[in-house]
Amino acid sequence: MTAIELHDINKEFGSGLSRVKVLNNVNFKANKGELVLVLGPSGSGKSTFLTITGGLQTATSGDVTLDQNNISKISKRDMENFRLNKIGFVLQAYNLVPYLTVKEQFKLVDKVKKSHNLDNEQLMTLLKTLEIDDLINKYPSELSGGQNQRVAIARALYTDPEIILADEPTASLDTGRVDEVGELLQSLAKQQNKAVVVVTHDLRLENYADRIYEIMDGSMTERVN
Amino acid sequence: MFLALKEIKHEKLRYSLIIAMIVLISYLIFVLTSLALGLANENTEAIDSWNVRSILLNKDSNISLGQSTITNEQADDINLTKKDAYVGSASVVAKSSGHSQISSTYLGLDKNQFIENNLKLSSGHKVRNDKQIVADEKFKDSGYKLGDKVKLDSSSGKFTIVGFTKNAKLNVAPVLYGTLSGWQTLKGMGSTMKASAVVSKNTKVDNSNSNLKTYSINTFIDKLPGYTAQNSTFTFMIAFLMIISLIVIAVFLYILTIQKLPNYAVLRAQGIPANVLVKTTIFQSIILVLAGLIIGTILTVLTALLIPTSVPMNFNFPMLSLVALGLIITSILGAIIPVRTILKVDPVTVIGG
Numbered sequence: 001m002t003a004i005e006l007h008d009i010n011k012e013f014g015s016g017l018s019r020v021k022v023l024n025n026v027n028f029k030a031n032k033g034e035l036v037l038v039l040g041p042s043g044s045g046k047s048t049f050l051t052i053t054g055g056l057q058t059a060t061s062g063d064v065t066l067d068q069n070n071i072s073k074i075s076k077r078d079m080e081n082f083r084l085n086k087i088g089f090v091l092q093a094y095n096l097v098p099y100l101t102v103k104e105q106f107k108l109v110d111k112v113k114k115s116h117n118l119d120n121e122q123l124m125t126l127l128k129t130l131e132i133d134d135l136i137n138k139y140p141s142e143l144s145g146g147q148n149q150r151v152a153i154a155r156a157l158y159t160d161p162e163i164i165l166a167d168e169p170t171a172s173l174d175t176g177r178v179d180e181v182g183e184l185l186q187s188l189a190k191q192q193n194k195a196v197v198v199v200t201h202d203l204r205l206e207n208y209a210d211r212i213y214e215i216m217d218g219s220m221t222e223r224v225n
Numbered sequence: 226m227f228l229a230l231k232e233i234k235h236e237k238l239r240y241s242l243i244i245a246m247i248v249l250i251s252y253l254i255f256v257l258t259s260l261a262l263g264l265a266n267e268n269t270e271a272i273d274s275w276n277v278r279s280i281l282l283n284k285d286s287n288i289s290l291g292q293s294t295i296t297n298e299q300a301d302d303i304n305l306t307k308k309d310a311y312v313g314s315a316s317v318v319a320k321s322s323g324h325s326q327i328s329s330t331y332l333g334l335d336k337n338q339f340i341e342n343n344l345k346l347s348s349g350h351k352v353r354n355d356k357q358i359v360a361d362e363k364f365k366d367s368g369y370k371l372g373d374k375v376k377l378d379s380s381s382g383k384f385t386i387v388g389f390t391k392n393a394k395l396n397v398a399p400v401l402y403g404t405l406s407g408w409q410t411l412k413g414m415g416s417t418m419k420a421s422a423v424v425s426k427n428t429k430v431d432n433s434n435s436n437l438k439t440y441s442i443n444t445f446i447d448k449l450p451g452y453t454a455q456n457s458t459f460t461f462m463i464a465f466l467m468i469i470s471l472i473v474i475a476v477f478l479y480i481l482t483i484q485k486l487p488n489y490a491v492l493r494a495q496g497i498p499a500n501v502l503v504k505t506t507i508f509q510s511i512i513l514v515l516a517g518l519i520i521g522t523i524l525t526v527l528t529a530l531l532i533p534t535s536v537p538m539n540f541n542f543p544m545l546s547l548v549a550l551g552l553i554i555t556s557i558l559g560a561i562i563p564v565r566t567i568l569k570v571d572p573v574t575v576i577g578g
């Protein structure tokens with residue numbers, strides 16, 4: 001079943017002479033139960049693509065459909081709700097609230113989304129898988145870049161979202177950890193029937209992908225094997 | 226709430242500084258207000274203690290007790306009730322060997338009328354003859370004791386302090402309560418004069434003499450020398466101080482919120498609803514201001530306890546509550562101004578890459 005569909009998405013920044021076209025007629029599709037990788041070099045438009053997909057910014061033209069909802073047609077508040085309940089975002093940088101400990105990052109989610117979060121046991125399993133279970137009382141500033149990134153992944157998965165959007169989730173991880181994260185994301189897609197989209201320039205993730213798109217200067221093409 | 230408290234806990238130094246600033250500002254406003262009220266109170270303490278609503282004075286006195294006289298003849302035209310009382314006022318300088326001189330107001334009373342009857346003493350007894358006086362506690366604070374003999378002018382001989390009373394100041398000068406004939410002696414006008422004025426618990430004194438006129442007690446108080454000028458000076462001072470402090474606090478809270486926008490962007494990207502962030506911001510401001518106000522109040526109370534009694538301080542709780550409320554409201558405003566920015570904060574700004 002189609003979870004995410006982007007149809008003829010264009011995104012321009014600025015106007016007049018300083019106008020830049022960052023996304024150019026992007027068409028994209030991801031199904032439930034699938035891990036889709038979007039590969040591209042720095043500056044190719046990956047983050048822009050992902051944030052438009054997740055409703056964090058709007059496209060200049062085109063339609064984004066998530067779970068049968070055309071998100072350009074729903075209100076800001078509904079989008080917020082949708083994001084809280086259905087989407088797990090792993091942002092490229094600066095993911096965590098600096099004044100909350102790891103444990104509190106999850107507690108905050110409990111405060112605003114009262115149900116359908118992972119239970120304690122599931123959370124501990126997740127933290128163990130990511131090897132951050134002994135860091136729960138630390139603040140983000142006390143963690144390494146890679147640890148921060150893994151907490152951010154756990155944080156995004158905590159709401160048990162149907163759609164997972166991850167921006168460079170492995171940027172500061174060593175190969176062993178990349179494999180763990182790859183396996184984790186893959187199992188979420190396979191065993192829990194989630195739609196997982198990972199944008200990255202990290203080729204190490206290729207093995208885990210069901211399908212791969214390549215993005216270059218704002219143009220997206222699906223790789224055919 | 227959760228976010229607000231966690232953030233305060235984590236950023237102890239920053240929030241302590243802001244609370245400290247609010248403490249100092251509220252302390253400054255509280256102390257100044259209390260001092261101003263204390264001074265205002267010293268102008269009217271005696272009158273307030275009588276609980277009167279009007280005063281009958283000589284029409285030509287310019288509503289001044291010291292300038293007013295009522296002759297015996299005029300007094301015949303007054304229909305005195307139980308709620309009226311004569312007051313004979315004379316400015317005197319109290320002198321006694323071994324003590325400092327004190328400029329005071331001698332108030333002669335009729336021992337059968339309500340002021341004298343209702344007079345509450347903190348020690349000693351009421352006057353029993355024309356050479357005895359009951360003095361305001363200011364005298365006690367200055368070292369005078371019961372039984373001390375004081376000269377009030379060069380010709381009238383010595384008066385003996387037989388009692389002390391609290392809250393007896395008129396126009397900042399301590400009051401010496403005596404008798405009407407004691408007053409006549411001090412004034413040196415023989416017995417042709419009855420008194421300076423009649424004060425009344427009624428709104429009007431029944432009087433048919435056209436040279437005498439009833440004034441409301443507020444009119445009279447406003448006409449006390451320096452009273453109105455003093456009060457408007459203080460009112461303006463405190464008002465400006467309030468406005469400026471409120472702006473300062475609002476600006477601080479604004480800056481505080483602006484500094485937090487990157488965090489808000491993360492939270493928004495995670496799907497934390499905007500209204501949670503707005504509530505957090507407002508709640509935080511209220512906590513900060515309340516903490517500041519509570520500490521400020523404690524400091525003010527301590528100051529009042531430690532300050533020498535010669536410096537009058539007066540707490541008017543309704544007034545101070547109003548000041549406190551003003552601080553809370555502005556702090557909320559200060560926190561709300563950036564709400565628009567919070568609502569508009571673009572999660573993409575933090576995503577980077």
Ligand SMILES: Nc1ncnc2c1ncn2[C@@H]1O[C@H](COP(=O)(O)OP(=O)(O)OP(=O)(O)O)[C@@H](O)[C@H]1O
Pocket residue numbers: 013014020022040041042043044045046047048049092201577578
């Ligand atoms: N708000 C903006 N205003 C103007 N230009 C922007 C804006 N956001 C992104 N761009 C431009 O769009 C292009 C694509 O940016 P994007 O962040 O999507 O790249 P990316 O593929 O995620 O790169 P990286 O791998 O370095 O994260 C870049 O050239 C960038 O300068």
Ligand SMILES: [Mg+2]
Pocket residue numbers: 046047048092167577578
């Ligand atoms: Mg990027």
